[in-house]
Amino acid sequence: MTTAQRLTLFLMMAPAILWLGVLIVLPHVEILILSFSERVAPRVYQFGFGNYLEFFTEPLYWRTFARTAIMSILVTAITLVLAFPIALYIARVAQGRVKAMLLLLCLLPFWVSELVRTLGWMMLLRETGIISYMLRMTGLADQPVELLYNDGAVILGLVYGGLLFMIVPLANALESLDPSVVEAGYDLGGSRWTVLRRIVVPHAMPGIVAGSIIVFMLTVGNFATPVLLGGKNGLWFTEQIYAQFITRFNWPQGAAFGMLLLLLSSAIVWAGLRLTRQGLGTTLRQA
């Protein structure tokens, strides 16, 4: 490479490197450094792994993380099951304008901020909300029903927020499935279930993996939905990070939790990829 070429390459890469550096690497390096500073006395810090050890020794922390991870996996699975038929319909049945309309319809909830969306759910689910009212009116309940502040409400809100991010990569993957391949599946004697299991799902696998990673990461890192819909029972790991940073003013501990969240959720994604025998490369190409 000549110097001129090298310079051109550098100039072309510069925005991307700057973007990655300033917005992703720098804050994380800062957090990483911060997470290793242990508080030994008020306002006295020294290097150490204490913040990380704290996570494993205090059951509340790792249990909260385990709960967050398991709930997130559940949310991802529910989102996938709900999104699949919708994506299948959008990709294979809907034509032209109907298809565009349906995608827009999926996008619509994202017109308003997450906070407002979640507050909307609160309106519906609270004791004096519309669902409770309807249950009483139809005689299915004889007193106001509190539907908020339980795991169900949290899962509902998170699935709702994740649906779009599952539908789009799924519909994308399903769109490229040749209709005659599906017909050949039936023609050779396959039932609907066989065709779905052996042809449609394997074809959509890159989309399934891409969508699942996005939804899982968004869910694990969500804050507003579990706090608002789960209340005291939310017990989301991000709340712990928030508490360390804001309530306890223990930034190093919060930083360590932040790093742990990143590492552990990445490990879960990696395990998921291994389990489904999907390469990250093919997944990224699909997403």
Next chain:
Amino acid sequence: MASSNDLDIVRVTKQFGAHFAVNDVTFSVAPGEFFSILGPSGCGKTTLMRMIAGFENPTSGDIRIRDKSMIGVPANRRPVNMVFQSLALFPMMSVGENVAYGMTCRGVGRAEADERATRMLERVGLKGFGDRQVTALSGGQRQRVAIARCLVLEPTLVLLDEPLGALDLKLREHMKIELKQLQGTFNTTFAYITHDQSEALVMSDRIAVMNQGRFEQVGNPRELYHNPGTPFVASFVGETNRWQGAVSAGSNGAVTVRLPSGVSLHGQGQAVAGDALCFARPEAIALASDAAGLSALSNRFEGRVSAVLFDGANSSLLIDTPGFGQPVRAVLPQAGALAGINVGAPIHLGWSSDAMKVFAA
């Protein structure tokens, strides 16, 4: 009424809106037969196939396989299998899994299905290809996988929708012969659709010529070629010269047609009056360097060579002949005395009245 046919199509019609894709079609295919449906693109061939396979329902009419009506029977329960125009191999499966797929759907055990798939691949000349990805195969090999995948299920009838369309010319010539041999060794009934008349002529026991949703004529390749029943069949099957004129005299099948230029032609046909179309095959047109050699023929003309289309054994001449709008095409035998003829040379040409078919236009 019991039928000994593998397939009976009875007055089948398929409408898309106001458009008749298939219009009142009736035919039967006997066991072991290689039956082709030949027609131009868009004439309804695929629609007809898809109705037999079970992907479309006929608007009216009946489809019977081994004398059992298939109306209302879903595609996965019909004893027919289809080789798709795009082949439609399963890209998510290996070659062996593609072939074993249908058997596992029918409840055959994994081990037995694999073994039968391996044997089938051997029979179609793909020994040892079982573990390959289908994307790693050549066009001809993919073709064979698509056929093996159907044949392994021992269906009553195999439907093939222009399976050679995607291959290059050389391979297509080769696959034509291979397909015919395969059908012979497996003794399976084939229903084959194509827009390529040479494919149909080479492979078929019987051919149906289809045009705009209707069958024009059903017959064996020789019948269609030598005794076309309609002007469409005459022009679609094989090369031919075509002239339009008006009947000037006709009786007992012998017809005289006067072209706009005043030239009179003598041919065979049922047309008795009005406009007429005349067809004569290039190989039926005799060539000679002097008039004496053609004295026995009822149509005799003199012209000048306007082009020599050299193509080995298929070489032909275009001859500018006074009285004919377009040059007359004639086969040029490469063994004859005229083999070395050049553009511009004068030439005598003629054909018998038997060699020219006349239809009312």
